[in-house]
Amino acid sequence: xxxxxxxxxxxxxxxxxxxxxxxxxxxxxxxxxxxxxxxxxxxxxxxxxxxxxxxxxxxxxxxxxxxxxxxxxxxxxxxxxxxxxxxxxxxxxxxxxxxxxxxxxxxxxxxxxxxxxxxxxxxxxxxxxxxxxxxxxxxxxxxxxxxxxxxxxxxxxxxxxxxxxxxxxxxxxxxxxxxxxxxxxxxxxxxxxxxxxxxxxxxxxxxxxxxxxxxxxxxxxxxxxxxxxxxxxxxxxxxxxxxxxxxxxxxxxxxxxxxxxxxxxxxxxxxxxxxxxxxxxxxxxxxxxxxxxxxxxxxxxxxxxxxxxxxxxxxxxxxxxxxxxxxxxxxxxxxxxxxxxxxxxxxxxxxxxxxxxxxxxxx
Numbered sequence: 009x010x011x012x013x014x015x016x017x018x019x020x021x022x023x024x025x026x027x028x029x030x031x032x033x034x035x036x037x038x039x040x041x042x043x044x045x046x047x048x049x050x051x052x053x054x055x056x057x058x059x060x061x062x063x064x065x066x067x068x069x070x071x072x073x074x075x076x077x078x079x080x081x082x083x084x085x086x087x088x089x090x091x092x093x094x095x096x097x098x099x100x101x102x103x104x105x106x107x108x109x110x111x112x113x114x115x116x117x118x119x120x121x122x123x124x125x126x127x128x129x130x131x132x133x134x135x136x137x138x139x140x141x142x143x144x145x146x147x148x149x150x151x152x153x154x155x156x157x158x159x160x161x162x163x164x165x166x167x168x169x170x171x172x173x174x175x176x177x178x179x180x181x182x183x184x185x186x187x188x189x190x191x192x193x194x195x196x197x198x199x200x201x202x203x204x205x206x207x208x209x210x211x212x213x214x215x216x217x218x219x220x221x222x223x224x225x226x227x228x229x230x231x232x233x234x235x236x237x238x239x240x241x242x243x244x245x246x247x248x249x250x251x252x253x254x255x256x257x258x259x260x261x262x263x264x265x266x267x268x269x270x271x272x273x274x275x276x277x278x279x280x281x282x283x284x285x286x287x288x289x290x291x292x293x294x295x296x297x298x299x300x301x302x303x304x305x306x307x308x309x310x311x312x313x314x315x316x317x318x319x320x321x322x323x324x325x326x327x328x329x330x331x332x333x334x335x336x337x338x339x340x341x342x343x344x345x346x347x348x349x350x351x352x353x354x355x356x357x358x359x360x361x362x363x364x365x366x367x368x369x370x371x
Contacts, residue, residue, distance in 0.1 A: 173233025224286025
């Protein structure tokens, strides 16, 4: 617990990452958050194009910190980003795939943008944000195929990954507000489809590509989606199933000495690198499990993982680096090689915040 209880360090480190996110918005003239800062490339260092998907859930993080620090720029940047996203929304409610400029629609990106629109609505009570979220959710619901999968508008054509549980979760959040039977039916159908991929200790389809080992980033996406759906539905059976997977991961951490960068479907570890985004997400997931279950083993797992990772930030005194989080450790590892992705900073901030809350509650 050594690092997280230092309130002054919490403020300094989180403000560094918030400022790094600010620079990611400034790099695009506040037309979304730049997807990443690329440290090494053939054309030298540069900020990438804006990424609508991650801009969406970064809004949620920034507004959470606005409630703590009260700095006006945080709210202004976040709400400007929410308005920018509404300007990108298609008439049918969908949002675009990939970095800015892509015309294809995307299931996953649309789902992640829901988090930001809901957070903007919660803060402002402006109907445009909830209406945008409702339109997006209706499009997602209408895009569910007969078997419960999403078989179109995918990152990899023809592959519907299990981390789409992180789409079902915000759809349920929106539907808590709009109460639409079709959305209810379609989210439950989709959840059933992806639950059927759980086979004992195995969960199939968690990686970016079919039949490949999964980065901890997408494993964490998958598990958090299942976890929050179980919580919203009061589904004790699913909660117990996901709890067992978190216990398995904790056992792997104890066995290997750290969280691996990726795991195959049989939970064989790739220890050649660390996926720093996944490290932050898994800390957050363990902490969330403790919040929901009160089981101290999940608190202990979160503390163990966070003490190894709270200092993952770059401390280099350059605006494009300080407060950023690399994709991999070492930075030349296979996840976002030589890049500082904006979603890594987002999940670092989320993890630090929940750890501070839990530790202060326990103190």
